[in-house]
Amino acid sequence: MDILGYSGSGWLSSALYLLLLVLLSSRPKGESESSAFTGLIQGAILLILLVHGIQLHDSVFTPEGFVFGFAQDLSLIAWVGLAFYWFQSWFLPISSLRWLVLFFALICSALPALFSGTLISPTAVSDPWFKGHFIVATISVGLLSLAAMHAMLMSVQDRALHRQLAIIPNSRVAHWIEDLPPLMTMESLLFNLLYVGFALLSLTVFSGLLFSQALFGKPLVFDHKTIFALISWFLFAGLLVARWRVGLRGRAAVRWVLSAYTALLLAYVGSRFVLEVILQRV
Template sequence: MDILGHPAYELLPSALYLLLLLFLSFSPKEKGNPSESSTLIQAFILLALLAHGLQLHDSVFTPQGFVFGFAQDLSLIAWVGLAFYWFQSWFLPISSLRWLAVLFAFACSLLPSVFPGTLISPRAVSDPWFKGHFIVATISVGLLSLAAMHAMLMSIQDRALHRQLAIVPNSRVAHWLEDLPPLMTMESLLFNLLYVGFALLSLTVFSGLLFSQTLFGRPLVFDHKTIFALVSWFLFAGLLLARRRVGLRGRAAIRWVLSAYFALLLAYVGSRFVLEVILQRA
């Protein structure tokens, strides 16, 4: 019996993420030895990441060939984002991102079992240039996904600080907000993520523009994916330039981050979703 092809194996990462979410949502606030509890959670996240990585590998590298689609793309982006969180959380105070990153990974890990994707040309995936472009693109979008989740947390924190968000005193949400680093620290961490993510996004976008024939086997075409990728790049570039020139910060910066990330998702996920699900084409 092929265990790897069994439906239970395909749903194992989702089950692990769900258990982790339940534990994070309903466990009492850490007391006594919080470092021990945190290490246990980190170990559980690593186990879920390993199971999710194996599931991704088997859903993409099939006996028929390289299979990919918007579901595999989102699942891979979520995996990379959570893996970045897991690594950086050992060194940076970003534990507040944990619940969102795990929730995103849980939702996206379910998608490949529902939307199987399409068979990609074997010629393309055997090309080392294509592989390099694919890896850098996935890492950049995964890192920027983590930055977008961080921006959403900052928005909640900012609204709570300005009393525009009703928070019940002594509630779990109130304790959670109290545990967040100061807003200035959160903002500094956000832009650290953005600088690295933008550098990788620049490499992805311009390698695609300059070497389209080599990477994709066709000359450059300004389709929806290319246009939205360029829009996202210009938005992120404008944000970082405004940050350096005029010290852009606060709600304006958060809205800018989320707008740029939405354009990025339309480029790398939205275009394939329209082709596969709405138009029923590969």
């Protein structure tokens, strides 16, 4: 694999994310965002998505074959999350998520330049079952990542409203929180993300359980990845049932979302990280 060539493109997308964050911070505090500025930022995000997407393609589809690992997984999750954000931001009041999504993408886009990943069996990758499972899994985790960031933003907003978070009056953070939609609107947006993300996660988890032999070339094994994936699925399912039956909301819902997402990351990223970095196995 051309690590030097890839590293250049990896750092390029990270540098572009950093420049965009600097541009966002240059806007005077308290000043409303003009439509021209919003259009500029949206155009810049689209451009960086293209650069980041090319970087991902080159790091995963190499001359040696399909290369994947925890770094590529996180980078892809961040890319999907940002793509969802970019599309939905045209229709929904979620501009407040922009900083979190871009910062997450900044960190994750640099990881494949540092961790090269593992060469995956070409036989598995050519299987249509594997391809479908891989695409749906990536989209579901990316969408649920966006929901988790949204939940973290709600937590900050809730604490600020209840004066449990010290914020300097007239500071950039204070104006940022004031620009957020009402908590009820934020909560409604959160559950809209969760409904779609959970549906895709269900398809991912149960396709993996039922078609393990076809997908991965081996019978179902209840390893750490499978166990954490099931824990995450049950947590998200419990959250949505509690929302439907008893109207669960507020801090309890936010904590539930973050707990479920932590289990999801441990399943799809944590297991790869332990194998590749800590145990140094392929």
